[in-house]
Amino acid sequence: MAAPIISEPAPPPARGYWRSNQMRFAPWLFLAPGILFFAIYVIFPIFQSFHISLYRWDGLGEARYIGMQNYERLFDDPAFYTSLWNNLRWLVLYLLAIPGGLFIALFLNQQVRGIRLYKSLFFFPFVISQVVVGLVFAWFYNPSIGLLNPLIGLFGFGPVNILGNPNTVTYGIIAAGLWPQVAYCMILFLTGLNAVDPEQVEAARLDGAKGWKMLWYVILPQLRPATFIAVVVTVIGALRSFDMVSVMTSGGPFGSSRVLAYYMFEVSLSEYGFRMGYGAAIAVVLFLIMMVYIAFFLWRMWREERGV
Amino acid sequence: MRFTLTSAAAALALTTALAGPASAELTGDLRIFFNDQNPAPRAAMEGMVERFQAMHPDLNIELTLIDREANKTQIRNYLTANAPDVNGWYAGNRMRPYVNAGLFEDVSDLWDGPMGEELASTRPALTLDGKQWGVPYSYYQWGIYYRQDIYEELGLTPATTWEEEIANCQAILDSGLKCYTIGTRFLWTAGGWFDYLNLRTNGYDFHMALTANEIPWTDDRVRETFANWRTLLDMGAFIDNHTAYTWQEAQPYLVNGQAAAYLMGNFLIEPLRDAGMTDDQLGFYQFPEITPGIPKAEDAPTDTLHIPAQAQNKEAARAFLQYVASAENQTIVNEVLGQLPINSNAQVADDKFIQAGFEMLSNATGGIAQFFDRDADAEMAAAGMEGFQEFMVMPDNLDAILNRLESVRQRILED
Numbered sequence: 234m235a236a237p238i239i240s241e242p243a244p245p246p247a248r249g250y251w252r253s254n255q256m257r258f259a260p261w262l263f264l265a266p267g268i269l270f271f272a273i274y275v276i277f278p279i280f281q282s283f284h285i286s287l288y289r290w291d292g293l294g295e296a297r298y299i300g301m302q303n304y305e306r307l308f309d310d311p312a313f314y315t316s317l318w319n320n321l322r323w324l325v326l327y328l329l330a331i332p333g334g335l336f337i338a339l340f341l342n343q344q345v346r347g348i349r350l351y352k353s354l355f356f357f358p359f360v361i362s363q364v365v366v367g368l369v370f371a372w373f374y375n376p377s378i379g380l381l382n383p384l385i386g387l388f389g390f391g392p393v394n395i396l397g398n399p400n401t402v403t404y405g406i407i408a409a410g411l412w413p414q415v416a417y418c419m420i421l422f423l424t425g426l427n428a429v430d431p432e433q434v435e436a437a438r439l440d441g442a443k444g445w446k447m448l449w450y451v452i453l454p455q456l457r458p459a460t461f462i463a464v465v466v467t468v469i470g471a472l473r474s475f476d477m478v479s480v481m482t483s484g485g486p487f488g489s490s491r492v493l494a495y496y497m498f499e500v501s502l503s504e505y506g507f508r509m510g511y512g513a514a515i516a517v518v519l520f521l522i523m524m525v526y527i528a529f530f531l532w533r534m535w536r537e538e539r540g541v
Numbered sequence: 542m543r544f545t546l547t548s549a550a551a552a553l554a555l556t557t558a559l560a561g562p563a564s565a566e567l568t569g570d571l572r573i574f575f576n577d578q579n580p581a582p583r584a585a586m587e588g589m590v591e592r593f594q595a596m597h598p599d600l601n602i603e604l605t606l607i608d609r610e611a612n613k614t615q616i617r618n619y620l621t622a623n624a625p626d627v628n629g630w631y632a633g634n635r636m637r638p639y640v641n642a643g644l645f646e647d648v649s650d651l652w653d654g655p656m657g658e659e660l661a662s663t664r665p666a667l668t669l670d671g672k673q674w675g676v677p678y679s680y681y682q683w684g685i686y687y688r689q690d691i692y693e694e695l696g697l698t699p700a701t702t703w704e705e706e707i708a709n710c711q712a713i714l715d716s717g718l719k720c721y722t723i724g725t726r727f728l729w730t731a732g733g734w735f736d737y738l739n740l741r742t743n744g745y746d747f748h749m750a751l752t753a754n755e756i757p758w759t760d761d762r763v764r765e766t767f768a769n770w771r772t773l774l775d776m777g778a779f780i781d782n783h784t785a786y787t788w789q790e791a792q793p794y795l796v797n798g799q800a801a802a803y804l805m806g807n808f809l810i811e812p813l814r815d816a817g818m819t820d821d822q823l824g825f826y827q828f829p830e831i832t833p834g835i836p837k838a839e840d841a842p843t844d845t846l847h848i849p850a851q852a853q854n855k856e857a858a859r860a861f862l863q864y865v866a867s868a869e870n871q872t873i874v875n876e877v878l879g880q881l882p883i884n885s886n887a888q889v890a891d892d893k894f895i896q897a898g899f900e901m902l903s904n905a906t907g908g909i910a911q912f913f914d915r916d917a918d919a920e921m922a923a924a925g926m927e928g929f930q931e932f933m934v935m936p937d938n939l940d941a942i943l944n945r946l947e948s949v950r951q952r953i954l955e956d
Contacts, residue, residue: 289956291638291641291642292617293617293620293621293638293639293641293642293644294638294641294642294643306952311945374785375785375786375790376781376782376785377782377785377786377790377793394781394782394784394785396784396785397726397782397783397784397785398784399934482726483726483727485726485728485784485927485930486725486726486784486930486931486934487927487928487930487931487934488927499923502614503614503923504610504613504614504919504923505914505919505920505922505923506919506920506923507638507919507920508920
């Protein structure tokens, strides 16, 4: 049908319902496939998780309604608090990726021979899979064959067993996770730095700004969109950390490196996990925590868009 | 209609099975999901399929090999949707979730015949709710594999009592070595230690009652088991940093002579031989007696094949299981696997360790346990083994650990 998008004024009685409302329907028609899949794969499972969390179900047989019992048990479960606490550590320490990425981006934002090569080398860890990063770090930390112990031995520090010690294991995994995340933030800031207005920098220079003052008052305000995105992806990345934990420790030793996403998998889908309802309850809690951030980000985006 | 068809097929399978697999004319597809990709099991399974194929040329057999660990999570998917005709799994309580959900076929009819007598030793392990749910093809012993050369050098002989074991261990420690290597990263290795310490301290019946959730974890007898374990821990008997290692990563300690022994299943032998260890260097002994007078029970996990309830070609699947169970097949398969046949008419391979295991298990008057994570409920197994690992690192946490395990047991009982 070759109907023009902006229809010509035609005599009113001849117009059909479709023709007169075309303008209103068109966007929805274009959005429909996206909305459909978002509804099926994102919105519907959210409600399904709420629903399953009210049942006792092994994933195979009959489900039995037990009301809020899964949640009551969750709040008595020490493993749940370990996971929650670890998630908090992830959240706070993962944010180090932002200054780290900014620093490297500032460092690399210069014109020298071969800078593209250096940039791509710094970006490299983000390109390789998280599973590979986890494996590489697990070998690095390995107390018998790993490189870490000989390395710190050079400086006179004793051998450590990072992934086998309940006090250090989470930090060890976060350090591994930071490696690709710093690279990701670096790329965000590098593109942001491209958009910094050279005239403003010039003007600030004439006014005598340099060093930290230049960074704080001139560069950083212009990097706000990049920083915003970096915070969003880092926070979400910290909350859904799963692959690293799974690959590097499987939540061990004795469950001390669990995070909520991994604990959910463990109780409902892993080798010994047959508690779908309980897993769903953990998923709901994780969702509610994420919801706080997501709502905040959405609200900010909405406010900014209205401000424009 | 469908129901009558399948039951007719089942009846047919029964009659043909009784008539003997060789005379049955099987057609159609037979899809087999086998749960091991390692070289020896793979060769064993492929050989089994080849021989069965030769007997039934019209049957189209399709063999899929799944990674052992991956199978543990994939099984729920393939049993509920697009099920194969035969799949690999484990005996004991490990079958429970699938039996309860009606996803395994009841194969008691196969066990009613002479096959049942030949496999009698594992009938209890394959029985849940009074019916049999699969057929075993192999099992293997657990015990202490030790460096004979190191023992000779130190003038030690393998212990038969707990006092001797501790004295030996002290001598080994004094020589600058560790007594035992272990890698607890994937937890189950600690389960092996618990099984043996508990079987020897409190006996088979207590152990089975405990894994069946009939005895509280805070019971004093359980504490005795842990007290014996603690003796070893306080001596520093185990290698350091074992939480960071898998069971494979713990092997070099034995191979390089940094540790003198390894409590493990017989599957340990193959990698050790590959690493260059000879039969003169390696020895095997039964886990020593702890409480005098308790009949010795052993861990001997059984590997099994099952028919999913939703299988398409149950007739062929039954014939296949019957062949798997036969003495002829079990002799060949276990020769390849380096494990023990279950069929009492099958021949045991001429190998130092297999023979030692056969002799030990034939005289296991106490009973045969499967393994902690196959005897215990899945959830209890996970919590238990995690607790054992914690205990090995922080023995002072014992009270907290036992209370936690007890609360898991209570919850399972409530459910």
